Structure formats: C-alpha cells, structure tokens
Amino acid sequence: MSFEHETLVWFSKSYGLFYLLGLSAIVLIYTYWPTNKKRFDEAAGSIFYDEDKPCR
Structure with missing residues (x-):
C-alpha cells in the first residue's frame, strides 16, 4: 500500500482543519x-x- 506525497498532504491538511475546527x-x-x-x-x-x- 503506497501513498503518494500529494495524498498524504491532502489528508494531513484535511485532518488538521477538522481537528482545529x-x-x-x-x-x-x-x-x-x-x-x-x-x-x-x-x-x-x-x-x-x-x-x-511597596517595601520601605
């Protein structure tokens, strides 16, 4: 099962968006x-x- 870089970037951006929301x-x-x-x-x-x- 190989992931392309663009697929991982899309997943991380989507997950990060929903996580922050x-x-x-x-x-x-x-x-x-x-x-x-x-x-x-x-x-x-x-x-x-x-x-x-104040101290004196």
Whole structure:
C-alpha cells in the first residue's frame, strides 16, 4: 500500500482543519458554558484581592 506525497498532504491538511475546527468549538463551548461564569469572574478579579504595598 503506497501513498503518494500529494495524498498524504491532502489528508494531513484535511485532518488538521477538522481537528482545529473541533478544538475551537470545544473551547468556545467551555468558555461560554453558564456554570463557568463564576469561576472566570473570580479569576479575572483575583489580581485585585491582594493589597501589595511597596517595601520601605
């Protein structure tokens, strides 16, 4: 069973395209899932919780 270079390139480009589209869809669904809002809001505001002051 021999594959030509062009056949392998076509397969890898097609597989890569569908892989990236699927991965993007999964990331978007995870990001906008309603139960994750609290976690993301806490992470966004966590930098402001510590009151660091300059050393004297």
